[in-house]
Amino acid sequence: MTKIVLRNVEKHYGAVSVLRDCNLEINEGEFIVLVGPSGSGKTTLLRIIAGLEHITAGDLYFGERRVNDVDVGDRDIAMVFQNYGLYPHMSVYDNMAFGLKRRKMPTDEIDRRVRKSAEMLNIAPYLERRPRQLSGGQRQRVALGRAIVRDPKVFLLDEPLSNLDAHLRVQMRTEIMKVHRAVSATAVYVTHDQVEALTMGDRIVVMAEGRIHQVGTPDELYDSPDNKFVASFIGTPAMGFFDCPAAQMNGKGKAALAPRVRLTDAQHGLLSRNGNAKVTVGIRPERLSLTQEADETADILLPGRVDAVEMLGSEQYVHFFVEGGELTARVPREQQVRAGDAVTFRADAKHLYLFDPESGVALR
Numbered sequence: 001m002t003k004i005v006l007r008n009v010e011k012h013y014g015a016v017s018v019l020r021d022c023n024l025e026i027n028e029g030e031f032i033v034l035v036g037p038s039g040s041g042k043t044t045l046l047r048i049i050a051g052l053e054h055i056t057a058g059d060l061y062f063g064e065r066r067v068n069d070v071d072v073g074d075r076d077i078a079m080v081f082q083n084y085g086l087y088p089h090m091s092v093y094d095n096m097a098f099g100l101k102r103r104k105m106p107t108d109e110i111d112r113r114v115r116k117s118a119e120m121l122n123i124a125p126y127l128e129r130r131p132r133q134l135s136g137g138q139r140q141r142v143a144l145g146r147a148i149v150r151d152p153k154v155f156l157l158d159e160p161l162s163n164l165d166a167h168l169r170v171q172m173r174t175e176i177m178k179v180h181r182a183v184s185a186t187a188v189y190v191t192h193d194q195v196e197a198l199t200m201g202d203r204i205v206v207m208a209e210g211r212i213h214q215v216g217t218p219d220e221l222y223d224s225p226d227n228k229f230v231a232s233f234i235g236t237p238a239m240g241f242f243d244c245p246a247a248q249m250n251g252k253g254k255a256a257l258a259p260r261v262r263l264t265d266a267q268h269g270l271l272s273r274n275g276n277a278k279v280t281v282g283i284r285p286e287r288l289s290l291t292q293e294a295d296e297t298a299d300i301l302l303p304g305r306v307d308a309v310e311m312l313g314s315e316q317y318v319h320f321f322v323e324g325g326e327l328t329a330r331v332p333r334e335q336q337v338r339a340g341d342a343v344t345f346r347a348d349a350k351h352l353y354l355f356d357p358e359s360g361v362a363l364r
């Protein structure tokens with residue numbers, strides 16, 4: 001186990017800046033997930049931790065030791081990749097033993113470690129097979145096994161489940177977390193899938209365009225996103241937004257189709273402190289429910305028109321336009337809603353998120 005610290009890390013390829021001013025502390029034994037859209041710099045950050053990429057500026061520490069210039073082989077890390085990286089001509093056993101043999105570990109110790117890891121990962125019956133004789137899920141277990149036999153201080157995983165089907169992916173998430181607990185190494189896991197991030201991470205690092213936007217526990221990111229990007233990226237279906245003049249937020253509603261927004265006193269205070277003429281309002285889909293236009297009890301009343309309905313079996317996602325934006329609501333399947341319908345949704349003021357429309361920063 002080791003603590004990993006990044007201070008003001010930058011990565012440029014020539015004139016192209018790929019990572020900008022990245023600061024992060026990963027605690028000993030923690031399972032950290034780097035999540036973000038394609039091209040946000042997750043893999044680059046992971047490869048920097050591995051020592052596969054050089055840092056353009058800034059510092060990287062493993063514990064107290066500055067490792068900017070330490071070779072991959074001297075960092076005591078193990079990596080698991082999306083494409084497994086197994087040797088096709090070797091048996092599962094030899095794939096797992098390979099790294100240990102190269103380090104001249106005694107044969108009986110290698111055997112003990114390979115068999116113990118194979119037991120843990122339920123691949124003991126396949127030790128004599130070649131990788132091509134295994135399913136995708138079994139190959140991924142071998143790749144994990146090869147990493148854990150080395151008993152590394154740091155475990156780096158780059159989209160290890162993205163080649164697996166949806167069902168297997170869910171199963172392997174649990175397996176990986178079990179393995180992590182058993183080996184108690186510090187783990188850094190890259191994914192573009194926010195559900196994977198929320199279910200696996202002790203903490204999550206949300207990245208976009210080479211920057212770290214927010215670091216927090218799944219609850220912190222879900223409940224208190226620092227900006228509109230994090231708010232929209234974390235959560236399925238995604239949070240919807242509409243822009244609203246601050247002056248309209250007095251409970252009256254300007255026109256027949258304008259949202260009626262009756263804020264809490266605290267939210268009014270926030271708006272006047274920030275001095276915004278306009279504000280972006282965000283609402284999570286599970287906080288909206290269908291109501292009538294004349295609903296006098298609602299803090300927030302949102303008349304709109306249905307854009308599309310996604311049926312999911314147990315429930316449906318209703319996407320609807322309101323003045324200033326588009327929202328999504330989770331609606332019980334019994335409630336009949338069709339594209340083109342005029343609808344009115346309600347929400348409680350305490351479930352609103354307020355953002356600066358220019359910068360996207362959450363108002364606090």
Ligand SMILES: Nc1ncnc2c1ncn2[C@@H]1O[C@H](COP(=O)(O)OP(=O)(O)OP(=O)(O)O)[C@@H](O)[C@H]1O
Pocket residue numbers: 013016018036037038039040041042043044045192
């Ligand atoms: N060797 C390189 N030379 C120039 N640009 C590069 C190089 N490697 C990566 N990049 C660029 O750096 C950016 C970040 O890439 P990176 O692979 O880290 O993103 P990512 O978040 O892991 O994306 P993905 O989820 O698609 O793998 C991308 O815009 C990519 O094109």
